[in-house]
Amino acid sequence: MLKTGKGAEAPPFLVMDVISAANARAAARPPGARPVIRMEVGQPATGAPAGAVQRAMAALEARDPLGYTEALGLPSLRARIARHYKEHYGLELDPRRVAVTVGASGAFPLAFLAAFDPGDRVAMASPFYPPYANILTALGMQPVLLECGPQTRFQPSLSMLEALDPPPDGLLVASPCNPAGTMLAPEELRAIARWCEARGVRLISDEIYHGLTWGTVPESTAAAFSEHAVVINSFSKYWSMTGWRVGWMVLPEALIRPVECLAQNLFISPPHLAQLVAEAAMDCREEAEANKARYAESRAALLAGLPEAGFDRIAAADGAFYLWCDVSALTEDSQDFAARMLEGADIAATPGVDFDRRRGHRFLRFSYCGPIEEMRAAPARLKAWLGR
Numbered sequence: 001m002l003k004t005g006k007g008a009e010a011p012p013f014l015v016m017d018v019i020s021a022a023n024a025r026a027a028a029r030p031p032g033a034r035p036v037i038r039m040e041v042g043q044p045a046t047g048a049p050a051g052a053v054q055r056a057m058a059a060l061e062a063r064d065p066l067g068y069t070e071a072l073g074l075p076s077l078r079a080r081i082a083r084h085y086k087e088h089y090g091l092e093l094d095p096r097r098v099a100v101t102v103g104a105s106g107a108f109p110l111a112f113l114a115a116f117d118p119g120d121r122v123a124m125a126s127p128f129y130p131p132y133a134n135i136l137t138a139l140g141m142q143p144v145l146l147e148c149g150p151q152t153r154f155q156p157s158l159s160m161l162e163a164l165d166p167p168p169d170g171l172l173v174a175s176p177c178n179p180a181g182t183m184l185a186p187e188e189l190r191a192i193a194r195w196c197e198a199r200g201v202r203l204i205s206d207e208i209y210h211g212l213t214w215g216t217v218p219e220s221t222a223a224a225f226s227e228h229a230v231v232i233n234s235f236s237k238y239w240s241m242t243g244w245r246v247g248w249m250v251l252p253e254a255l256i257r258p259v260e261c262l263a264q265n266l267f268i269s270p271p272h273l274a275q276l277v278a279e280a281a282m283d284c285r286e287e288a289e290a291n292k293a294r295y296a297e298s299r300a301a302l303l304a305g306l307p308e309a310g311f312d313r314i315a316a317a318d319g320a321f322y323l324w325c326d327v328s329a330l331t332e333d334s335q336d337f338a339a340r341m342l343e344g345a346d347i348a349a350t351p352g353v354d355f356d357r358r359r360g361h362r363f364l365r366f367s368y369c370g371p372i373e374e375m376r377a378a379p380a381r382l383k384a385w386l387g388r
């Protein structure tokens with residue numbers, strides 16, 4: 001038999017299976033039947049801002065040759081992202097430290113390969129965004145899972161880190177995080193960044209849901225607390241541009257050239273057209289803020305309605321567009337529960353097993369970035385389905 005590599009053992013991202021089941025159910029609906037409410041997908045229903053799309057059309061109409069760009073991205077986009085740090089966080093940032101990537105997803109292998117060696121241990125909270133651990137494992141690195149609960153807002157605490165002996169080689173944090181939607185307070189992130197610096201632990205901070213926070217915890221960037229932290233962000237969520245595949249990193253000085261060399265070899269460059277669109281999107285705040293206002297309304301409707309329907313143990317909904325519900329009062333098997341909910345209530349949500357291997361059978365993730373009327377209708381449907 002021919003050999004397959006370790007990378008071939010990467011587990012599936014189960015939410016994709018839930019999406020397929022919801023697609024099949026939606027396609028089989030008879031005319032006039034109530035629609036399937038899609039609360040499993042973590043992508044905005046809206047597209048890129050109109051001004052950004054116009055930028056794409058102008059480039060195509062002008063027959064812009066759209067070649068490779070520099071591996072770290074268009075200089076104008078890197079400068080625009082650096083300006084964003086000044087405007088949004090009050091942080092002076094040298095544009096040389098910005099690397100444009102193929103979504104946040106494209107940033108992970110670059111960051112991991114530049115910062116770690118095979119065998120290195122990288123800690124992260126559990127529940128977590130599954131590709132973190134799957135990519136690390138595919139690269140021969142070891143995820144170290146820190147079981148977190150509502151006491152620490154599903155985020156790692158200093159005492160959890162101090163209990164790691166020996167300290168890990170890296171720490172991956174996400175604030176707001178997926179699936180819990182919870183955040184680290186600025187003082188917590190600062191303390192974690194300091195701890196990492198003192199122990200020689202490389203901090204990687206996934207800040208993809210910045211911009212989508214609901215005022216319970218202030219937003220802060222790890223770049224403000226440590227020059228050695230790698231910050232990862234993306235145009236997919238706040239700017240509603242999942243399909244354009246553009247993200248970025250803020251890199252420590254020592255990793256700029258290594259990431260550039262890796263990016264040249266792995267990707268050559270992020271897509272040129274998408275980079276033009278991303279740069280234009282950064283000036284389309286009004287549209288992005290209007291999307292955000294809709295998520296805020298959906299969030300409020302769900303936080304008001306879900307407890308009455310029986311979903312009353314919800315993680316602090318600080319940011320992103322997810323509600324992480326402890327459904328152990330309703331089921332011991334969230335995968336089966338989600339399948340029955342799709343059949344009985346025509347509502348798709350993601351079972352927690354993807355995000356937390358040990359405790360996920362007790363959790364369900366609802367995403368609320370879908371159409372607002374559907375988010376408003378969801379609690380009543382769930383209530384009726386559960387006979388409450």
Ligand SMILES: Cc1ncc(COP(=O)(O)O)c(C=O)c1O
Pocket residue numbers: 042102103104105106129174177178206208233234235236242246247
């Ligand atoms: C926490 C987190 N990080 C990264 C990503 C990847 O985003 P993208 O590659 O679209 O930028 C996602 C997507 O859902 C996410 O939830």
